[in-house]
Amino acid sequence: MRQSARLQTILDLTAVDAAPLCTNAQAGCHVLSLANLFDRVIQHSARMHGISNDLHSEFELYFLPSKNQIGRVSRNCHTSSILTPNGKENAQRMAREELTEVILKLLVAWRDPLWHFHQSMAHHHDFNNFSSNKSLEMSDMVHELRKGVQKVVEKMQMLGIISNSVSNLASPEALLASDSAEWRLMKDYDLLYCFRRDSNKVQNYLKILKCRIVPEHGC
Amino acid sequence: MLLLLLLLRFSGAGVRMKGGLRLVVLLMLSVESSSLSPPGKPVLLGCRSPEKETFTCWWKPGLDGGLPTVHRLYYEREQLEGTHECPDYRSAGSNSCFFDKNHTYIWVDYHVMVEASNALGNVPSDPLKFDVMEIVRPYAPENVTLMVEEKQESPYLHIRWKHPSNTVSRSGWITIKYQLRVKQENSNDWKNYTSGTQMGFSLYSIHPGAVYEVQVRCTLDHSSWSEWSNTTFVKIPNYLQNERPFGILVSIFSTIPVVAALCVLVTKRKYVKRFLLPPVPGPKIRGVDVQLLKSGKSEDVLGALIVNQNFPPMVARKDQMEEYLIVSDGGEWLLPAPLKSQKKKKSSFIPAGFHLDSQCKESTPSQVQENKDEMKSSSNLEQKQEFSGINFAAADLQKGASENFMQRLPNSGYVDIQRQENIVEVDGILVDYSRVKEVNGDNVFILQKENVPLSLDVQRREESMSEDYSRVKEVNGDNVVLLQKQNGSDDSFCTEKGNRYTHCTNQTQRNPHMTGLSKIGVCTDLSSDGYVDTIPAPSLI
Numbered sequence: 001m002r003q004s005a006r007l008q009t010i011l012d013l014t015a016v017d018a019a020p021l022c023t024n025a026q027a028g029c030h031v032l033s034l035a036n037l038f039d040r041v042i043q044h045s046a047r048m049h050g051i052s053n054d055l056h057s058e059f060e061l062y063f064l065p066s067k068n069q070i071g072r073v074s075r076n077c078h079t080s081s082i083l084t085p086n087g088k089e090n091a092q093r094m095a096r097e098e099l100t101e102v103i104l105k106l107l108v109a110w111r112d113p114l115w116h117f118h119q120s121m122a123h124h125h126d127f128n129n130f131s132s133n134k135s136l137e138m139s140d141m142v143h144e145l146r147k148g149v150q151k152v153v154e155k156m157q158m159l160g161i162i163s164n165s166v167s168n169l170a171s172p173e174a175l176l177a178s179d180s181a182e183w184r185l186m187k188d189y190d191l192l193y194c195f196r197r198d199s200n201k202v203q204n205y206l207k208i209l210k211c212r213i214v215p216e217h218g219c
Numbered sequence: 220m221l222l223l224l225l226l227l228r229f230s231g232a233g234v235r236m237k238g239g240l241r242l243v244v245l246l247m248l249s250v251e252s253s254s255l256s257p258p259g260k261p262v263l264l265g266c267r268s269p270e271k272e273t274f275t276c277w278w279k280p281g282l283d284g285g286l287p288t289v290h291r292l293y294y295e296r297e298q299l300e301g302t303h304e305c306p307d308y309r310s311a312g313s314n315s316c317f318f319d320k321n322h323t324y325i326w327v328d329y330h331v332m333v334e335a336s337n338a339l340g341n342v343p344s345d346p347l348k349f350d351v352m353e354i355v356r357p358y359a360p361e362n363v364t365l366m367v368e369e370k371q372e373s374p375y376l377h378i379r380w381k382h383p384s385n386t387v388s389r390s391g392w393i394t395i396k397y398q399l400r401v402k403q404e405n406s407n408d409w410k411n412y413t414s415g416t417q418m419g420f421s422l423y424s425i426h427p428g429a430v431y432e433v434q435v436r437c438t439l440d441h442s443s444w445s446e447w448s449n450t451t452f453v454k455i456p457n458y459l460q461n462e463r464p465f466g467i468l469v470s471i472f473s474t475i476p477v478v479a480a481l482c483v484l485v486t487k488r489k490y491v492k493r494f495l496l497p498p499v500p501g502p503k504i505r506g507v508d509v510q511l512l513k514s515g516k517s518e519d520v521l522g523a524l525i526v527n528q529n530f531p532p533m534v535a536r537k538d539q540m541e542e543y544l545i546v547s548d549g550g551e552w553l554l555p556a557p558l559k560s561q562k563k564k565k566s567s568f569i570p571a572g573f574h575l576d577s578q579c580k581e582s583t584p585s586q587v588q589e590n591k592d593e594m595k596s597s598s599n600l601e602q603k604q605e606f607s608g609i610n611f612a613a614a615d616l617q618k619g620a621s622e623n624f625m626q627r628l629p630n631s632g633y634v635d636i637q638r639q640e641n642i643v644e645v646d647g648i649l650v651d652y653s654r655v656k657e658v659n660g661d662n663v664f665i666l667q668k669e670n671v672p673l674s675l676d677v678q679r680r681e682e683s684m685s686e687d688y689s690r691v692k693e694v695n696g697d698n699v700v701l702l703q704k705q706n707g708s709d710d711s712f713c714t715e716k717g718n719r720y721t722h723c724t725n726q727t728q729r730n731p732h733m734t735g736l737s738k739i740g741v742c743t744d745l746s747s748d749g750y751v752d753t754i755p756a757p758s759l760i
Contacts, residue, residue: 200326
């Protein structure tokens with residue numbers, strides 16, 4: 001199953017720490033494994049975005065919401081409060097720690113909504129099992145990706161690439177802060193739209209981060 | 220129109236008229252003159268971002284309406300207050316709006332519309348709502364180059380291209396993935412290949428002499444695919460000249476000694492043949508011409524054999540003195556084959572020392588066939604049959620009474636042999652006979668090999684007057700033996716019915732040399748075991 005494969009991928013990140021690719025603890029060796037970690041999380045985020053894209057397209061088929069409504073844009077994603085760079089230069093100008101924090105905040109913010117989304121999908125008999133499986137997979141992936149990025153951050157902090165100012169976003173306080181009830185008011189379609197966007201953000205931010213920190217490995 | 224003109228004239232004539240009124244009048248004039256109308260509704264064709272940093276929108280204007288029409292693009296953006304106009308109408312051509320980097324924001328919704336306006340009105344188009352992330356579509360890859368290369372003597376096509384010109388992908392912001400398709404010039408089947416992020420591809424399954432078309436396209440992350448690049452053609456050369464003179468030279472020089480060896484073999488083929496296949500020594504049959512055997516017909520062969528052996532003709536045999544029946548056990552006639560095999564019959568022609576003299580053993584076919592003890596006899600019988608065959612052939616040659624002979628043989632079991640060698644000279648007279656040594660069964664005589672003492676000689680016997688023997692002249696049927704009188708010229712015919720002598724029919728002349736015993740008739744008494752006993756007949760003289 002793809003799901004288990006994804007779980008395995010993220011869990012392998014810890015294994016990489018325990019048994020790095022190089023045997024001796026040299027600086028060059030650690031950098032290589034960091035690039036490897038980055039590649040894995042980027043791959044994971046790409047996969048996650050792909051699934052969200054598919055689900056969004058399916059929703060559009062079913063519900064056909066009017067895309068060209070006259071009026072101001074009033075997309076209210078619950079993650080709008082998180083300040084995210086909206087372009088390449090902005091992302092490149094942002095500090096590494098800040099960018100890393102943004103990524104983690106996004107991932108944390110989507111854990112609960114996706115889980116509840118999956119629950120509501122399971123009750124909807126309009127959707128086939130394929131869509132229901134995708135929503136579950138998406139929910140799991142967010143969870144795993146967050147853990148993976150956490151590993152990357154720890155590695156970077158260990159290597160001294162970033163400072164230790166990146167807060168541990170797994171703490172209950174952090175979770176509570178970002179876990180607002182706004183998302184409960186969102187409709188399913190809007191939720192999917194917002195998540196599609198945010199997963200794309202995560203993927204791009206990770207890529208930018210990688211090419212800033214370990215640029216010589218496939219950028 | 221006239222009314223308006225008149226109005227203007229009169230107004231001009233009058234005291235000052237307002238400019239606006241004048242303008243209105245002019246407008247009314249123009250409207251009346253060419254059916255002017257507000258512009259048609261423009262259509263927003265779409266927007267596209269080739270590198271996820273800028274984007275362009277295009278529209279199609281509606282009908283003109285007769286008046287100069289101006290199109291304006293207005294947009295609204297998420298996280299931005301108010302409606303704004305397009306920052307750049309020119310960079311992307313006519314009827315377009317270009318948003319540069321400063322005005323492009325990813326992951327925010329844009330709300331775009333175009334408005335056509337002329338003097339008579341403004342007509343907005345249908346709006347377009349999008350996120351820049353959704354409208355990303357790169358340009359086609361550039362500089363597609365094709366090269367035919369060779370690897371391990373098989374040609375392959377190496378395809379190379381460059382990323383679209385306006386994209387820079389060193390920062391990780393975009394990841395370009397490529398796809399290419401190839402087809403032969405004449406077919407309609409494109410074959411798609413995915414190249415990933417590599418900007419080169421090697422195609423191995425190409426046919427020499429064919430012309431291939433190649434196109435490449437790309438995608439940015441999850442965006443839509445670009446257009447296919449311009450078709451690039453390449454012709455695979457028909458025959459790739461391999462620069463292997465060394466290999467050719469080696470092969471040429473290696474064939475020369477092979478050819479020379481073959482020539483030598485052909486010219487000296489006799490020696491080669493002799494060396495490889497030593498000649499088998501031919502048959503050495505005394506007096507037999509091997510060549511004749513090989514080439515001739517059976518009659519010629521047999522004639523050759525028989526000529527050598529000097530068989531007396533069969534016809535004359537009746538007139539001559541009958542030979543004694545002489546059989547012996549001959550080791551050299553042993554043939555291990557069963558009786559019925561024809562092969563043995565033939566092969567027995569060949570062995571050396573082919574003697575037709577008397578060393579034969581007589582037996583009936585049926586008796587000796589199975590018994591291994593009588594293998595000898597079977598072989599001898601076969602020999603006998605061969606003899607019969609020979610004799611038959613000889614008889615054929617002579618055109619004698621071969622049938623009689625043949626008839627006689629199977630029934631009686633006697634072997635009539637003409638032979639020469641064992642003729643014993645006894646008292647100046649050549650006789651050939653031998654003493655019966657042993658009798659096997661009912662009708663097998665085993666004769667002693669050595670020359671029988673003269674006791675069998677008729678003349679001697681007559682002189683000794685101890686025993687009476689007669690020479691068998693003729694055998695009639697199973698149990699009739701016709702004996703000859705000594706003189707040989709006149710016969711006494713004794714017929715026997717059953718086992719005993721009955722009567723004599725003739726009287727025989729006596730040999731004038733003979734003294735003493737005067738036998739007129741000699742009759743035989745054939746006992747069941749085959750002995751011939753003479754019963755002295757009363758003298759007639």
